[in-house]
Every structure is written in C-alpha cells, then in structure tokens.
Amino acid sequence: MMNFFFGLNNSYISCKLTIPKFNNNSKYTNYNVYSAKPKNNEWILNKVDCDQNENFYFIENSLIKNDSIYFLADEKEIEKTSYMNINEFAKKNNFTNTLPSAFRANLKIYSSSGGFSSYQSEYPYSMTTKTGNILSPIDILLNKYADKNLIFFRNIYYLPNEDESNIFFVNIKTKKILKVKKIRNNYSNELQIDNNLIEKNVYIFSDFALGIPLYISIKNNHISFEHTHPPHHYILSENKFNIVGKLKEQIKEVINESYKK
Amino acid sequence: MKVIRNSKLIKIIRNFTGFKPALTILDLNKKNVSTSDAFFWRTDNDFKTIFKFTDIFSLFFKEQNSACEIFFYDKKNNFIKKIKLSQLNLSNEITIDKNFMDQKEDYGTFYIFHYSKNDHKSIIRNSCYTGFSHKDNISYVHGNTITAYKNLNNDKLNFGIGGRTFFKNNIYQIQNSFKNKNVELMLMNPTKKKLKILVNDENFTLDSCCSIIKKFNNVDIIKILSKCYLLRPIIFSYDKNYFDVYHG
Numbered sequence: 029m030m031n032f033f034f035g036l037n038n039s040y041i042s043c044k045l046t047i048p049k050f051n052n053n054s055k056y057t058n059y060n061v062y063s064a065k066p067k068n069n070e071w072i073l074n075k076v077d078c079d080q081n082e083n084f085y086f087i088e089n090s091l092i093k094n095d096s097i098y099f100l101a102d103e104k105e106i107e108k109t110s111y112m113n114i115n116e117f118a119k120k121n122n123f124t125n126t127l128p129s130a131f132r133a134n135l136k137i138y139s140s141s142g143g144f145s146s147y148q149s150e151y152p153y154s155m156t157t158k159t160g161n162i163l164s165p166i167d168i169l170l171n172k173y174a175d176k177n178l179i180f181f182r183n184i185y186y187l188p189n190e191d192e193s194n195i196f197f198v199n200i201k202t203k204k205i206l207k208v209k210k211i212r213n214n215y216s217n218e219l220q221i222d223n224n225l226i227e228k229n230v231y232i233f234s235d236f237a238l239g240i241p242l243y244i245s246i247k248n249n250h251i252s253f254e255h256t257h258p259p260h261h262y263i264l265s266e267n268k269f270n271i272v273g274k275l276k277e278q279i280k281e282v283i284n285e286s287y288k289k
Numbered sequence: 290m291k292v293i294r295n296s297k298l299i300k301i302i303r304n305f306t307g308f309k310p311a312l313t314i315l316d317l318n319k320k321n322v323s324t325s326d327a328f329f330w331r332t333d334n335d336f337k338t339i340f341k342f343t344d345i346f347s348l349f350f351k352e353q354n355s356a357c358e359i360f361f362y363d364k365k366n367n368f369i370k371k372i373k374l375s376q377l378n379l380s381n382e383i384t385i386d387k388n389f390m391d392q393k394e395d396y397g398t399f400y401i402f403h404y405s406k407n408d409h410k411s412i413i414r415n416s417c418y419t420g421f422s423h424k425d426n427i428s429y430v431h432g433n434t435i436t437a438y439k440n441l442n443n444d445k446l447n448f449g450i451g452g453r454t455f456f457k458n459n460i461y462q463i464q465n466s467f468k469n470k471n472v473e474l475m476l477m478n479p480t481k482k483k484l485k486i487l488v489n490d491e492n493f494t495l496d497s498c499c500s501i502i503k504k505f506n507n508v509d510i511i512k513i514l515s516k517c518y519l520l521r522p523i524i525f526s527y528d529k530n531y532f533d534v535y536h537g
Contacts, residue, residue, distance in 0.1 A: 048464040083510050084466045129519060134465035136533075145428060145533045146526075148464060167380050168341045168418055169429050201379065228380040243429075250426035250531060257416060257431060262345050264317055264324060264412040264435075266291060271349050271411065 029153035031124040032099050032114075033133045035092035036180045036216040036242065041251075042089035045098060046134040049083055051126045059100040059123065061085050065093065066188035066214045070110040073117075094216040097151070097184055098133075100124060113186045118153050125153075137244065137253050145244075145253035155238050156186045161276050162234040162241060164256040166197070169243035170226045176246040177221040179232065183239035185213045193236035195219060196283055201229040203282045213237060233279050292318055304452050304518075311452045312518050313435045315412070321441040322412040323402040324450075326432035327477050328419050329500065329523055330361065330385045331396035335423060338385040342417035344377040346405045349413075356404045357415075359383070360446065361390075363397040366498040398477055398500050402439040402446075412438075421525070421534045428534040434519055436479040436498065449497045451479025452518040458487075461513040461520050463537040467505060474503045474511065474522040474537070487514040511537075 035043045049056045061076040076098065079086040087098060105120040124131035136146035162181075170177040181195060190212050197207040206225060211217040211234070219232075232241060245252045259275065260268045293299055295317035304310045315324065330338040340359075346352035356375040363369055369390070374381065387394050401415045416432030437448045477500035478484045484495050488503060489512060495501055505511060513520050522537045 046464075046466055048462075050462060052460045052462055081466070081468075081509065086466075129461065129521065132464045142529055143531050144528065145535075146465075147430075147535045148537065165343060165380055168343065171427070228378050245427075248426060250428075251533075252420070252428045253533075254418070254429045254431060254535070259349075261416060262343070262414050263349065264315070264414050265320070265410070266295075266317070267411055275349060 029125050030099060030118050030121040031131050031150040031152055032097045032156070032184055033149065034097050034151060034182050034184065034216060035087070035135065036094060036137070036182070037089055037092060038218055040139055041137050041244070043092055043135060043137045044089060045087040045092065046136070047085040047087065047098070047100065048133070049085065051123065051131050052129065053126065056100065056123060058102045060103065061087065061098055062101050062106060063096045063098050064114065065096040066190055069188055070112060071114055071188045073106060073109050073111070095214065113188070114156060115186055137251060139246070139249060139251065141249035143246065143249040143251040145251040147254055151182065151184045151240065156184045158238055159236055160238045162239055163231055163259050163276060163279060164241045165231050166221065167226050167228055167230060169245070169252070169254050169256060170221060171245045171247060172223050172226040174245040174247040177223060177226060178244040179219040179221060180242040180244065181211050181217040181219060181234070181239050182242060183211065183213050183215065183237045189213055190215065193234065196233045196235065196287070197225055198231055198233050198279055198282060199229050200231050200279065205283065205287050206230065208287065211237060233283070235283065300452070305455050307454060307457060310454065310518055313450050313452055315435065315438055315450050317412060319412060319440070320410045321408060322438050323404070323441060324412060324414045324435050324438040325400040325402055326414070326416045326434055327398045327400065327436035327479055327498070328432060329396065329475050329477070330399055331421065332385065332387040332390050333394045333396055337422040339382060339420035339422055339427060340385065340417070341380065341382045341420065342401060342415060344379055344381060345403050345413045345415060347377065347379055350405070350407070350409050352405055352407065357401055358404070359399055359401045361397065361399045362498065363395060364500045366496065369397070396475070396500065396502060398498065400437045405441060423532060428532065430523060430534045430536055433521055433523060433536050434479045449479065449481030453480040453482065453516045454518065458514045458516060459518055463511045463522070463524070466509050467507070467511060468509045469507055471527045472505050473525040474505065475525070476501050476503065476520060476522045478517065480517050484515045484517055486520070488512070
C-alpha cells in the first residue's frame with residue numbers, strides 16, 4: 029500500500045516537501061501529487077500544482093497546510109474528488125510501497141533567519157487504519173536550554189474525522205501526570221513544550237491516536253528536527269508487542285487513576 | 290514457521306537467492322541478546338558528537354542495576370577504546386569530543402551493548418540518537434542500521450550482521466534533491482565482507498565495518514550501488530552558517 033506525506037508550519041516555522049518521482053526499482057510514469065483534507069466527514073482531494081524537475085516534486089510552504097496530506101497517484105486511480113475513507117484510492121496504488129527502504133520524502137523545516145533541518149519522512153498507510161497509543165521520551169531530542177522547544181504530533185487516520193484525543197506528559201518513574209494537551213485527528217498538532225518539562229523520565233503518551241512525534245528544538249536560530257521511534261523498535265524478538273503492551277498498560281493505569289477519576 | 294523464518298541460515302539462503310531478502314542476518318530465535326546500530330562519531334572540523342540513549346532494560350523490564358558498554362572504533366575499524374557505564378538513568382548522555390578521543394580529530398563508529406543478569410528471553414536493540422554539535426549548535430539523528438550484537442552471557446562481540454546479496458547490486462537512491470547543496474555523506478559497511486561501492490560516478494571499496502565521508506556539491510540525485518541491502522548514509526547538509534544532519 030501507499031505512503032502518505034505531510035508538512036507542518038506555524039508563525040515562525042515554514043516547511044518544504046521534496047517528493048521523489050522514483051523508487052529504487054522504477055521511475056514513475058503518470059503520477060501527480062495530490063492533497064487530501066478532511067471536511068464534513070469526507071476526504072476532499074485536489075491535484076497539487078507545485079514545482080517539479082525531472083526527479084522531484086517540490087511542495088513549497090504556501091501549498092502546505094497542517095490539515096492536509098499529500099501523496100502520489102495516477103489520475104486513473106483518482107475516480108472522485110471526495111471519499112469517505114482513504115482505503116478506496118490507497119488500495120490501487122503501490123508505487124510508494126517499497127522495500128528494503130521505505131518510500132520517503134524530504135520534509136525540511138526552516139526559519140526566516142536561515143536555520144533549517146530535515147528528515148526523510150513518510151506516514152505508512154498501515155498506520156492510518158489503526159488507533160492506539162504512542163509513548164515517547166521528551167528529553168532525548170529536545171534541549172532544556174534551547175530558545176524554543178516544540179513537538180508536532182502528526183496523526184493520519186483513514187476516516188476523515190477531526191476527533192480530539194489527549195497527549196499526556198507523564199513522569200514514568202514517579203507515575204505523575206505533569207500536563208495534558210488536546211490533539212486532533214488528521215492534523216499536524218503543535219505542542220509548545222515548557223523547558224521545565226524537559227526532564228529525564230518524562231514521556232508523552234497519546235491515549236487514543238497513533239501518530240509520529242516530531243521534535244523541534246531551536247537555539248540561536250539553529251534548528252534540530254527529528255522523530256523518535258516507537259517503543260517496539262527497541263525489541264527485535266517475537267515478544268516485542270507483548271512487552272511494549274505491558275509498559276503501555278502501566279501508563280494507562282497511571283492515567284486512569286489520576287486523571288480520569 | 291516463525292522459528293524457521295527467523296533463523297540465520299534461512300536468512301542467508303533468502304539473501305543468496307534474492308527471495309524476500311533479510312536486512313539483517315541476526316538469528317531472531319536467540320534469547321538474551323543486545324544488538325546495536327552502528328553509530329557515527331566525529332570530532333573533525335570542530336564537531337562534537339552527543340549520544341543520548343535510553344536504558345532499555347530499565348524501561349521495558351524495570352531493571353534496577355542495568356549497565357552498558359560502548360565500544361569506539363576509528364574509520365578503519367581499529368578499536369580505540371571502550372567505556373562501561375553503570376547506574377544508568379532512564380535517559381543518558383555522553384559527549385564525544387577530541388578530549389574524549391585523546392585529541393584525535395577524526396571520525397568512526399561506536400556500538401552500545403546493554404547488560405542484564407536476568408533472563409528476559411528477548412533481543413533488544415539500541416537505535417537511539419546521536420547529536421552532531423558544531424559551534425554549540427546541534428542536530429540530532431536516530432540510529433541507522435543494526436550492525437553488531439552480543440550475547441548477554443559471554444563477552445564475544447559479533448559484527449557485520451547487515452544483509453547483503455551475493456550476485457546482484459542493490460540501488461539505494463537518496464530520496465532528496467541535492468541541487469545547490471553542499472553535503473557530506475557518511476557511509477559505513479554493516480556487512481561482514483568488503484563492499485565495492487559506486488556513488489554516482491565514483492567507485493571505491495569499504496572493508497567490513499569501516500566508514501568513510503564523501504563530499505558532494507550541487508548534484509540533483511545521489512545513487513548508491515553495492516551488494517549491501519541497506520547502505521543508508523548519514524547526511525550532513527551545509528548552508529551558510531547553518532547545518533543539518535539526517536539519515537538518507
């Protein structure tokens with residue numbers, strides 16, 4: 029199945045997506061870049077009129093919205109301009125389903141001062157069909173002494189809803205919830221991080237949404253931008269989901285005991 | 290079926306035939322194994338390397354007294370030093386600068402192995418985060434390719450577990466445009482065998498677990514050919530006073 033791409037921006041961070049026209053097995057033939065955004069419980073599709081050269085599409089900041097997703101598709105694969113879910117066109121497209129390396133786009137963020145940072149990004153289709161929990165440490169990619177620290181939490185869900193859920197900031201040693209923030213589905217959610225939250229043992233935990241946590245730290249106009257891996261990435265044996273599941277259950281217990289009462 | 294599929298022999302056969310090739314030839318039926326990505330360090334050109342990592346046994350298994358060892362190698366895979374860290378926090382950080390490297394201004398690789406005296410019946414992987422710091426500005430990148438492992442019950446280190454093909458070259462084309470950009474590619478060979486590598490028009494060889502930096506200026510695409518399945522570089526990109534590090 030296909031991969032999706034996304035961007036993020038705010039009043040002081042812009043972004044640019046560079047999507048290749050090739051994968052490691054072939055070059056595209058009739059693909060174009062499309063965007064989709066949720067509206068009134070439908071995905072509204074549009075062809076993106078962006079710059080391109082022989083090898084890449086370049087989607088500049090002005091074309092990137094926090095509520096939109098981007099993907100490559102042949103015009104023939106897009107039968108309608110609105111869909112009730114994204115399975116319908118995702119099933120027809122496997123150009124961006126590649127091994128051993130995932131089909132990725134370069135997601136670059138930059139500020140007006142010249143600082144920039146990027147990573148090779150993708151949002152796999154398989155993640156869009158599930159709900160779940162993301163657990164990720166916050167001190168490992170943020171800097172307590174930076175001028176600004178942010179996390180963008182990017183969720184893409186196959187249904188075009190904008191449901192809200194929570195991100196908890198949990199100290200997993202003391203089992204205390206330090207902060208709660210709302211996020212919404214199908215959006216690049218910006219979470220401003222107070223520097224005093226950036227401590228060892230403090231993790232973010234999403235109570236209902238899968239997603240990719242993107243960490244941005246800005247100091248002296250220099251930007252660091254990277255994502256964390258999900259916990260099961262750190263266990264290779266077959267018992268990984270069992271072990272990670274137990275850890276997440278412990279966090280859920282903390283939340284149930286101290287927050288939802 | 291899973292036991293057969295996960296075995297080292299079957300993975301080597303898959304890689305030999307090219308049918309559903311395996312990225313790593315590690316036997317996933319093993320228990321109590323600590324694996325490590327190959328992490329880059331660099332102290333050349335005023336760089337420092339910050340390594341931030343999670344105590345994996347503490348996070349997942351609630352270990353109280355876990356420890357780790359970090360092994361450092363130069364770019365030709367010569368052993369430099371090792372450090373042992375005990376009483377780990379959940380998050381930990383070390384700085385690799387030229388003082389740490391006995392005034393060496395160079396680059397190479399390092400590997401981290403966690404220790405536990407308990408039987409967790411698991412294989413863990415450290416694929417945490419290296420920050421490259423230049424003039425106090427820092428850019429972080431996560432781990433790259435599993436390259437080494439160690440059984441928890443003996444001292445032997447096993448390197449070069451990255452998957453490779455036997456006949457066919459594999460293409461790794463970096464999915465970014467480098468037009469008008471000044472970049473360095475850090476490559477390391479995660480396999481057991483010497484690799485012949487072609488990057489755009491340049492041929493070179495890289496011995497097992499050795500690393501190299503290649504510079505490129507104003508090319509649209511960078512295409513890497515080798516018998517390694519995932520010869521994924523770390524990319525340093527420079528523009529005026531700013532730089533960025535990410536995996537390719």
